[in-house]
Amino acid sequence: MSAPSTASSASGTMMRAVRLSEHGRDPVLARVPVPPVGRGDVRVAMRACGICGSDLHIIEGSTVPAHLPITLGHEASGVVEAVGGDVAHIAVGTRVAVNPMLSCGACRQCRTGRANLCPRVRVIGLQRDGAHADLVVVPATNVIPLPDSVDFALGAIVADAIATPWRAIARARVQPGDVAVVYGLGGLGLHAAMLLRQVLGVRVIGVDAGDAALERAASYGIDEVVDARAGRPATEIHALTDGGADVSFEFVGALGVVEQAVRSLAYGGRCVVVGVGPDRLGLSLRQETLVARGQSIIGSHGYVSDDIRELLDLLDSGRVAVHDTVSHRFPLTSYAEGLAALRDRTSGAVRVVIENDG
Ligand SMILES: [Zn+2]
Ligand SMILES: [Zn+2]
CATH class of the missing domain: 3.90.180.10 (Medium-chain alcohol dehydrogenases, catalytic domain)
Structure with missing residues (x-):
């Protein structure tokens, strides 16, 4: 050498x-x-x-x-x-x-x-x-x-801030026609919402508790948002979706948000938890309810190199912006x-x- x-x-x-x-x-x-x-x-x-x-x-x-x-x-x-x-x-x-x-x-x-x-x-x-x-x-x-069409700044964030939600979406097994709810419209949640809209073409409802995040959502293609400060967002999700969402994503990591994300689900729904926080989950949901509704709560951590490769291909082909x-x-x-x-x-x-x- x-x-x-x-x-x-x-x-x-x-x-x-x-x-x-x-x-x-x-x-x-x-x-x-x-x-x-x-x-x-x-x-x-x-x-x-x-x-x-x-x-x-x-x-x-x-x-x-x-x-x-x-x-x-x-x-x-x-x-x-x-x-x-x-x-x-x-x-x-x-x-x-x-x-x-x-x-x-x-x-x-x-x-x-x-x-x-x-x-x-x-x-x-x-x-x-x-x-x-x-x-x-x-x-x-x-x-x-990196493909020539992907600049270094975008290449950098693909390898973490975009790959993490991409893996979470794979974990959720999102199907065409699903309704998705994204809790937390910071960097990761915003990328999740954009990938769900642009690649999978599903309806996305964003939930956040901050003015800046709620205001910028529309400019990134998220037309429906729920202000978490207004009360229990899961109740509003059910009103908007006629029975709940098929998939929900938790990118917040704060006390009680997983509970709302699970309660946002329809029968058979999947909740993917990505946010990291020290609190106990402390779900007030009855065990028999989770079983009767056939719902899943799934943790998702990080990504693999193939996730990054897939995203770079999607960016290079113009399917994702x-x-x-x-x-x-x-x-x-x-x-x-x-x-x-x-x-x-x-x-x-x-x-x-x-x-x-x-
Ligand atoms: Zn990071
Ligand atoms: Zn190993």
Whole structure:
């Protein structure tokens, strides 16, 4: 293996990286050593990396990373800058999206196409250094070539904020003619609603408790919304749907929302839970009711590389148009401004993407 060349954005043996050193204190741009490339790895010169809601949880400390300090960032795309000696299928210079979930490849889940459920999964930016940096190293099996028509910012958010709802939709086994309800119209929920409308052509009702989210819904093709602050949204869903929705999605992760999502369902309905929260489910639903109605409550976690591939094909073919959700772009040197935009509920931020110079 020849010595890998160095990206122009990193100099010599050092590079820039957004480092979190302690919880409750915002990360800062620092200089760290360029990570070495293992035999099965690729090193990617980062071009775009989204700041995700889960990064806020890591900064606050409600999600605890494997070590501190750590480089944040798990929603990434870039250009392959170096490849390990055992890597034959991907060349230096390839534009790629990064699947941030590094699975073991050997367990029952990995062997059956469910690498998202690998008990030994490690996520970049959480269990090892992430992609808000000049360079990131991942196994070569974790990069997916980007079609020329997909820019780096979109490629970055596909590999997390769009792939997560795509997997959840697959889990819901949505059928033509179904009515879908999406609880939480933040980045993930908005993408879920757009995919349900654009790819599956089903009717979508959005539920949220924020003015900005409810107001922007129509401009993303969601014509029916329910304001959760008005009371029990499930009651309103039943009034709008003549018997309830076929599928409901919970992207909120707050107390009582799963209950409303389940209560929104028709007989035979499926509720897919994606939102992450520490509260007990505490359903007041009778067990016999769930059985009599033949309903399902399904958890959905992450995605696999094939989900990212499918989405890139859909974007390339023009069947999906979601680029409008990248609402804010900042250079790596302005990471703090990106963080502020994501936190500011009046900023209108859907997805905030940090872009590195080429
Ligand atoms: Zn994320
Ligand atoms: Zn595994």
